[in-house]
Amino acid sequence: MATGATLHRPVLLAELLAALDVRSDGTYVDANLGGGGHAEAVLEANAPHGRLLGIDADGGAITRSRARLERFGSRLSTFHGNSRDLAQALADANFTNIDGVYFDLGLSSDQLADRARGFGIRAGGELDLRFDTRSGETAATLLEQASIAELEQIFRTYGEEPNAGKIARAIGAAREQAPVATAEELARLIEQVVPQRQGRPPRIHPATRVFQALRIVINDEMTALRIALTVAISALRVGGRIVVLTYHSLEDRIVKQAFAAAARDCICPPQLPVCACNHRAELRLVNKHPITASEQEIADNPRSRSAKLRAAVRLEHAA
Numbered sequence: 001m002a003t004g005a006t007l008h009r010p011v012l013l014a015e016l017l018a019a020l021d022v023r024s025d026g027t028y029v030d031a032n033l034g035g036g037g038h039a040e041a042v043l044e045a046n047a048p049h050g051r052l053l054g055i056d057a058d059g060g061a062i063t064r065s066r067a068r069l070e071r072f073g074s075r076l077s078t079f080h081g082n083s084r085d086l087a088q089a090l091a092d093a094n095f096t097n098i099d100g101v102y103f104d105l106g107l108s109s110d111q112l113a114d115r116a117r118g119f120g121i122r123a124g125g126e127l128d129l130r131f132d133t134r135s136g137e138t139a140a141t142l143l144e145q146a147s148i149a150e151l152e153q154i155f156r157t158y159g160e161e162p163n164a165g166k167i168a169r170a171i172g173a174a175r176e177q178a179p180v181a182t183a184e185e186l187a188r189l190i191e192q193v194v195p196q197r198q199g200r201p202p203r204i205h206p207a208t209r210v211f212q213a214l215r216i217v218i219n220d221e222m223t224a225l226r227i228a229l230t231v232a233i234s235a236l237r238v239g240g241r242i243v244v245l246t247y248h249s250l251e252d253r254i255v256k257q258a259f260a261a262a263a264r265d266c267i268c269p270p271q272l273p274v275c276a277c278n279h280r281a282e283l284r285l286v287n288k289h290p291i292t293a294s295e296q297e298i299a300d301n302p303r304s305r306s307a308k309l310r311a312a313v314r315l316e317h318a319a
């Protein structure tokens with residue numbers, strides 16, 4: 001592939017632009033730069049002087065996107081790091097009172113296709129699963145060191161995997177002989193424990209939920225999301241927008257609850273007779289129900305199938 005070329009196709013692109021309500025010369029933050037598809041459209045829409053800060057934990061995504069978006073010159077800034085450090089990224093880029101921030105969670109098609117990372121069950125490769133390969137433990141190390149009970153809990157909590165116990169025990173037995181070190185080895189092991197249903201093509205590979213669970217834990221994705229959402233909401237100017245694209249129910253629940261809490265005035269427990277929190281709504285929801293992809297988009301780009309878009313507008317700061 002040429003420098004800057006990406007396999008990733010942005011999901012719900014027109015819907016994201018509409019929900020962000022991109023203004024000419026506005027200041028925007030892309031918290032998941034990836035292949036730069038959404039960023040390119042935002043930089044076109046906020047011309048001629050608007051700026052965009054693109055964040056990604058994956059150094060390869062930053063390099064590819066910088067090449068793809070080179071023509072926008074100094075209108076683009078990038079931060080190679082985790083969105084949990086959004087406050088730092090904003091300070092480094094000197095971004096305040098931003099007009100919009102958006103998240104496109106999870107992993108990109110480039111990461112799925114990269115054999116060295118282990119994200120793709122079919123692509124194979126070392127079972128790494130870190131977005132940022134500069135630090136932290138790999139999934140292979142986790143599979144080697146976590147107890148069977150811990151693995152079961154991870155698969156159940158973050159993969160909503162019904163066969164969590166069976167799979168954890170199978171990993172425990174297998175690693176007594178040799179470490180489960182590659183994506184293929186893990187996928188094959190799970191195929192043996194959870195046979196694919198016969199008769200009709202299965203919707204997902206039986207290892208999909210376990211890979212999702214491991215990826216979430218290795219990257220501590222849920223904590224990063226909670227922190228980044230809080231920082232993002234407070235960094236918006238009044239009237240600024242936050243838009244989040246999620247791909248599974250766990251992350252969508254976090255976004256839904258964070259937006260709902262920020263869109264409420266009092267957040268005291270219901271048993272309190274009078275308000276003691278003095279909390280004032282910071283957000284107004286743009287769409288009550290999440291926006292999903294059209295049948296046409298799902299046919300053209302199957303990864304859009306599970307996408308949900310939620311958007312909200314920043315209200316006047318409470319006194």
Ligand SMILES: C[S@@+](CC[C@H](N)C(=O)[O-])C[C@H]1O[C@@H](n2cnc3c(N)ncnc32)[C@H](O)[C@@H]1O
Nearest residue numbers: 010032034035036037038056057058082083104
């Ligand atoms: C779905 S892709 C984004 C695709 C992008 N919107 C596009 O149009 O090409 C998600 C990206 O977010 C990055 N990512 C995921 N979690 C992150 C986090 N907590 N902090 C920073 N980057 C993260 C991944 O490395 C990946 O490149």
